[in-house]
Amino acid sequence: MSSDVSRSAPPPDVAPYDALLLVGFGGPEGPDDVVPFLENVTRGRGIPRERLVEVGAHYQLFGGRSPINDQNRALLAAIREDLAAAGIDLPVYWGNRNWDPYLDDVVTQMARDGHRRVAAFVTSAYSSYSSCRQYRENLAHAAQAARDAGLEAPVLDRFRVYFNHPGFAGPNVEAVLTALEELPAEHRDAARLVFVTHSIPTTMNDGSGPDGDAYRRQHLDLAAHVAAEVAAARGVEHAWDLVYCSRSGPPQMPWLEPDVNDHLEELAGAGVPAVVMAPIGFVSDHMEVIYDLDTEALATAADLGLAAARAATAGVHHDFVALARELLVERAAAERGEQPERPAVGSFGACWDRCAVDCCPNPRAALPVAGSRKEVDA
Numbered sequence: 196m197s198s199d200v201s202r203s204a205p206p207p208d209v210a211p212y213d214a215l216l217l218v219g220f221g222g223p224e225g226p227d228d229v230v231p232f233l234e235n236v237t238r239g240r241g242i243p244r245e246r247l248v249e250v251g252a253h254y255q256l257f258g259g260r261s262p263i264n265d266q267n268r269a270l271l272a273a274i275r276e277d278l279a280a281a282g283i284d285l286p287v288y289w290g291n292r293n294w295d296p297y298l299d300d301v302v303t304q305m306a307r308d309g310h311r312r313v314a315a316f317v318t319s320a321y322s323s324y325s326s327c328r329q330y331r332e333n334l335a336h337a338a339q340a341a342r343d344a345g346l347e348a349p350v351l352d353r354f355r356v357y358f359n360h361p362g363f364a365g366p367n368v369e370a371v372l373t374a375l376e377e378l379p380a381e382h383r384d385a386a387r388l389v390f391v392t393h394s395i396p397t398t399m400n401d402g403s404g405p406d407g408d409a410y411r412r413q414h415l416d417l418a419a420h421v422a423a424e425v426a427a428a429r430g431v432e433h434a435w436d437l438v439y440c441s442r443s444g445p446p447q448m449p450w451l452e453p454d455v456n457d458h459l460e461e462l463a464g465a466g467v468p469a470v471v472m473a474p475i476g477f478v479s480d481h482m483e484v485i486y487d488l489d490t491e492a493l494a495t496a497a498d499l500g501l502a503a504a505r506a507a508t509a510g511v512h513h514d515f516v517a518l519a520r521e522l523l524v525e526r527a528a529a530e531r532g533e534q535p536e537r538p539a540v541g542s543f544g545a546c547w548d549r550c551a552v553d554c555c556p557n558p559r560a561a562l563p564v565a566g567s568r569k570e571v572d573a
């Protein structure tokens with residue numbers, strides 16, 4: 196499969212799919228949305244009130260508006276354009292887990308529009324309950340909402356986890372190289388690469404993927420790949436680490452560590468002069484990135500006298516937009532019984548199309564999910 200599609204070539208075959216669904220997290224779009232949004236996110240999850248007040252304040256600092264929905268609107272438009280340019284005539288919808296447009300409403304509309312077989316592109320690149328299974332629960336819930344409305348629900352196939360797809364890895368390599376150029380020249384070669392992702396409870400990490408610990412190991416694998424590509428491009432080896440941001444939950448519950456701010460302190464103490472913070476755990480510059488990194492961690496670095504630059508997220512990078520099409524064409528071929536090429540960087544190889552039944556278990560309840568290997572879809 197090639198990403199440059201010439202005009203005369205026949206368009207790639209996307210059968211059996213009749214629509215693509217972009218699946219987002221969702222975010223508030225004004226001050227009055229913040230509390231109901233936080234209630235949606237944390238319902239039944241035992242997040243302390245103090246943490247919600249604190250996170251609410253982060254949103255209010257930005258006028259109560261997260262950039263995440265606008266980023267998904269831009270991604271949606273870019274995917275539509277990319278598909279059209281490739282000659283693929285397929286409607287693309289967008290729905291969220293936690294805010295309008297809600298997945299339940301969007302999938303119900305898709306059913307009403309007659310769609311039967313839908314490919315789902317989730318804006319989250321790694322395995323874990325929060326970043327994988329919970330979205331598949333949301334898809335199953337949305338299919339049920341369509342059935343509750345008296346409609347025939349489409350089958351919803353979620354793409355393979357894509358942290359190691361070249362269309363995600365490539366933009367992250369490029370972003371680190373660009374961020375290095377933003378550092379003072381005299382410190383550039385000594386800069387540490389600090390890869391950052393969302394912390395999760397250690398128990399959630401332990402259960403992630405088919406064999407456990409997949410969330411952390413997938414990040415380490417991509418980080419090692421990016422660091423190697425950067426070294427190859429610059430002819431300079433940069434030491435690197437994987438650290439975490441946005442810890443939540445009650446204080447006595449262990450979450451993945453170290454926190455990015457603590458880590459910066461340690462680096463400064465060890466005499467490191469400069470860092471690039473690369474948020475490989477996120478696909479766009481949403482609140483965790485613009486608050487936890489750009490506001491808080493960059494201030495920590497400034498206090499410590501560390502030169503720091505934040506690498507861009509994949510966002511609407513051409514290669515990341517193309518990834519949606521490439522995974523669509525790949526998965527369609529697989530569903531037709533063909534053996535498509537499955538590009539992947541790093542040491543793990545391409546991930547599975549359908550998750551194992553006990554992959555990334557829900558810590559609280561066994562809920563129906565879309566796209567498991569053996570379970571019958573809800």
Ligand SMILES: CC1=C(CCC(=O)O)c2cc3nc(cc4[nH]c(cc5[nH]c(cc1n2)c(C)c5CCC(=O)O)c(CCC(=O)O)c4C)C(CCC(=O)O)=C3C
Pocket residue numbers: 220221222223233236237240242246247250261262263318319320323325326393394395396441442443444476481482483
């Ligand atoms: C792994 C992961 C990703 C990356 C994968 C993915 O992208 O899905 C992610 C993304 C996001 N998380 C987001 C926002 C929030 N996450 C929270 C809480 C939590 N996140 C968790 C994990 C993750 N979260 C967990 C284990 C919790 C504890 C509660 C629970 O077990 O569910 C809370 C509650 C307050 C707090 O406790 O911080 C908020 C407000 C936004 C939107 C940002 C915006 O508005 O721009 C995005 C993209």
Ligand SMILES: [Fe+2]
Pocket residue numbers: 393
């Ligand atoms: Fe989160």
